[in-house]
Amino acid sequence: MPIIEMHMMEGRSGELKRSVAAAVTEAVSRTLACSPETVRILITEHGAEEFYVAGQTMAQRAEQRRLAELQEQGK
Amino acid sequence: MPIIEMHMMEGRSGELKRSVAAAVTEAVSRTLACSPETVRILITEHGAEEFYVAGQTMAQRAEQRRLAELQEQGK
Amino acid sequence: MPIIEMHMMEGRSGELKRSVAAAVTEAVSRTLACSPETVRILITEHGAEEFYVAGQTMAQRAEQRRLAELQEQGK
Amino acid sequence: MPIIEMHMMEGRSGELKRSVAAAVTEAVSRTLACSPETVRILITEHGAEEFYVAGQTMAQRAEQRRLAELQEQGK
Amino acid sequence: MPIIEMHMMEGRSGELKRSVAAAVTEAVSRTLACSPETVRILITEHGAEEFYVAGQTMAQRAEQRRLAELQEQGK
Amino acid sequence: MPIIEMHMMEGRSGELKRSVAAAVTEAVSRTLACSPETVRILITEHGAEEFYVAGQTMAQRAEQRRLAELQEQGK
Numbered sequence: 001m002p003i004i005e006m007h008m009m010e011g012r013s014g015e016l017k018r019s020v021a022a023a024v025t026e027a028v029s030r031t032l033a034c035s036p037e038t039v040r041i042l043i044t045e046h047g048a049e050e051f052y053v054a055g056q057t058m059a060q061r062a063e064q065r066r067l068a069e070l071q072e073q074g075k
Numbered sequence: 076m077p078i079i080e081m082h083m084m085e086g087r088s089g090e091l092k093r094s095v096a097a098a099v100t101e102a103v104s105r106t107l108a109c110s111p112e113t114v115r116i117l118i119t120e121h122g123a124e125e126f127y128v129a130g131q132t133m134a135q136r137a138e139q140r141r142l143a144e145l146q147e148q149g150k
Numbered sequence: 151m152p153i154i155e156m157h158m159m160e161g162r163s164g165e166l167k168r169s170v171a172a173a174v175t176e177a178v179s180r181t182l183a184c185s186p187e188t189v190r191i192l193i194t195e196h197g198a199e200e201f202y203v204a205g206q207t208m209a210q211r212a213e214q215r216r217l218a219e220l221q222e223q224g225k
Numbered sequence: 226m227p228i229i230e231m232h233m234m235e236g237r238s239g240e241l242k243r244s245v246a247a248a249v250t251e252a253v254s255r256t257l258a259c260s261p262e263t264v265r266i267l268i269t270e271h272g273a274e275e276f277y278v279a280g281q282t283m284a285q286r287a288e289q290r291r292l293a294e295l296q297e298q299g300k
Numbered sequence: 301m302p303i304i305e306m307h308m309m310e311g312r313s314g315e316l317k318r319s320v321a322a323a324v325t326e327a328v329s330r331t332l333a334c335s336p337e338t339v340r341i342l343i344t345e346h347g348a349e350e351f352y353v354a355g356q357t358m359a360q361r362a363e364q365r366r367l368a369e370l371q372e373q374g375k
Numbered sequence: 376m377p378i379i380e381m382h383m384m385e386g387r388s389g390e391l392k393r394s395v396a397a398a399v400t401e402a403v404s405r406t407l408a409c410s411p412e413t414v415r416i417l418i419t420e421h422g423a424e425e426f427y428v429a430g431q432t433m434a435q436r437a438e439q440r441r442l443a444e445l446q447e448q449g450k
Contacts, residue, residue: 001382001383001384001421001426002381002382002383002384003303003340003342003381003382004379004380004381004382004399005379005380005382006377006378006379006403007117007376007377007378007379007380008376008377008407009376009377012407014273014274016406016407017274017275018274018277018282018285019406020402020403020406020407021277021280021281021282022277022280022281023402023403023405023406024280024379024399024402024403025277025279025280026280026402027395027398027399027401027402028381028395028398028399030398031391031394031395031398032383032387032391032395035279036279036280037278037279039277039278039279039280040276040277040278040303040340041276041277041280042232042271042275042276042303043271043274043275043276043277044119044269044271044275045275046117046118046119046376048089049089049092049093049118050092050117050118050119050120051115051116051117051118051376052093052096052097052100052114052115052116052118053112053114053115054100054110054111054112054114055096055097055098055099055100055101055111055114055116056096056097057093057096060093076157076158076159076196076201077156077157077158077159078156078157078378078415078417079154079155079156079157079174080154080155080157081152081153081154081178082151082152082153082154082155082267083151083152083182084151084152087182091181091182094181095177095178095181095182098177098178098180098181099154099174099177099178101177102170102173102174102176102177103156103170103173103174105173106166106169106170106173107158107162107166107170115378115415117378119269121151121267121268121269123239124239124242124243124268125242125267125268125269125270126151126265126266126267126268127243127246127247127250127264127265127266127268128262128264128265129250129260129261129262129264130246130247130248130249130250130251130261130264130266131246131247132243132246135243153228153265153267157417164348164349167349167350168349168352168357168360171352171355171356171357172352172355172356173355174355175352175354175355176355185354186354186355187353187354189352189353189354189355190228190265190351190352190353191351191352191355192228192307192346192350192351193346193349193350193351193352194344194346194350194419195350196417196418196419198389199389199392199393199418200392200417200418200419200420201415201416201417201418202393202396202397202400202414202415202416202418203412203414203415204400204410204411204412204414205396205397205398205399205400205401205411205414205416206396206397207393207396210393226307226308226309226346226351227306227307227308227309228306228307229304229305229306229307229324230304230305230307231302231303231304231328232301232302232303232304232305233301233302233332234301234302237332241331241332244331245327245328245331245332248327248328248330248331249304249324249327249328251327252320252323252324252326252327253306253320253323253324255323256316256319256320256323257308257312257316257320271301276301314423314424317424317425318424318427318432318435321427321430321431321432322427322430322431324430325427325429325430326430335429336429336430337428337429339427339428339429339430340426340427340428341426341427341430342382342421342425342426343421343424343425343426343427344419344421344425345425
């Protein structure tokens with residue numbers, strides 16, 4: 001250990017995944033003073049309709065903010 | 076929190092995912108009396124050969140039930 | 151399936167856990183039109199120093215808000 | 226229960242997944258003396274850039290070993 | 301990999317955990333033809349009120365079966 | 376997102392957990408160029424008999440290494 005599972009939105013490049021994995025491994029081994037060889041990282045990606053905050057997708061929330069702003073401007 | 080990870084069989088529509096996420100968020104925030112904004116849901120889908128009960132896929136179990144019924148009728 | 155893992159802060163009563171599990175099971179079986187018997191729920195609790203937003207515990211964030219409010223009032 | 230989530234590298238055949246699920250179910254029900262019907266297995270696959278040891282993908286580690294061997298031979 | 305997370309009910313002895321981990325590792329490395337050294341197992345335990353089937357704890361379900369049997373006998 | 380679940384051996388201090396969470400949050404938000412406010416971290420601890428490599432606990436592996444060294448010295 002440590003074993004780290006990172007849930008991320010789908011679509012990031014391989015290069016970006018490699019760099020976040022390297023940065024997280026460095027952060028963990030530095031702060032926990034453990035060998036990088038003991039640090040394993042699993043990335044699990046989720047599509048646009050597989051992640052919800054307050055029961056809404058990110059697209060639904062963005063649309064809601066857009067409408068709220070329009071309404072605000074309409075005052 | 077709460078952070079909720081829902082494992083489901085592959086193939087449900089985006090609409091169905093949105094409705095189950097909304098319903099679960101409502102159920103959680105109502106019963107735990109927490110703001111919906113604190114509720115995050117991750118959906119992870121699994122293919123037909125990625126979910127097993129008693130070491131069998133759902134297709135294998137359905138086939139087994141079918142054969143058992145045939146055998147039952149054959150008596 | 152579905153198999154649902156709920157991560158929650160430590161400390162909720164057994165009664166509250168039973169009621170959120172029942173409510174989530176009802177919401178899932180209603181919206182996905184699946185039998186409640188197929189719905190499994192796992193609750194995993196996390197202590198105060200096992201959940202972080204923006205790298206801070208909930209206590210650290212509350213303290214930060216308190217100080218910000220004091221500063222705001224001091225103006 | 227038990228509910229078992231198996232994280233594996235992408236690419237194994239359906240047949241291999243079925244055989245590992247059956248073997249794990251047998252091992253669990255034998256050693257825990259529980260009915261196979263209570264054992265559920267979820268398989269989650271990860272792509273080449275979704276699994277890291279010491280901050281590197283398996284391909285990066287293999288390349289590093291290859292270079293180290295070349296260097297070793299060059300002495 | 302593979303990395304295997306086993307969710308189990310609380311209360312099993314250390315000895316039983318060691319034997320199920322050894323049996324699962326053997327089953328996985330045999331069927332996937334991978335070295336045991338690549339197989340990691342995490343056990344996560346859940347209390348009586350942290351695992352639900354059809355919205356009920358195992359105790360609630362056992363009580364329900366008991367009452368149904370009594371009713372059946374009462375006929 | 377991202378939502379990060381860190382599995383670690385039991386026993387680290389609250390202070391160490393806070394520092395690894397802050398370091399991982401910084402590493403993730405820097406490399407993925409996302410706001411720290413979107414980064415959530417869950418820590419799940421595992422006891423000595425809840426983490427296995429090659430079917431053995433860390434204590435079993437340490438004992439095995441010790442015996443192998445003794446044998447090596449005995450030659």
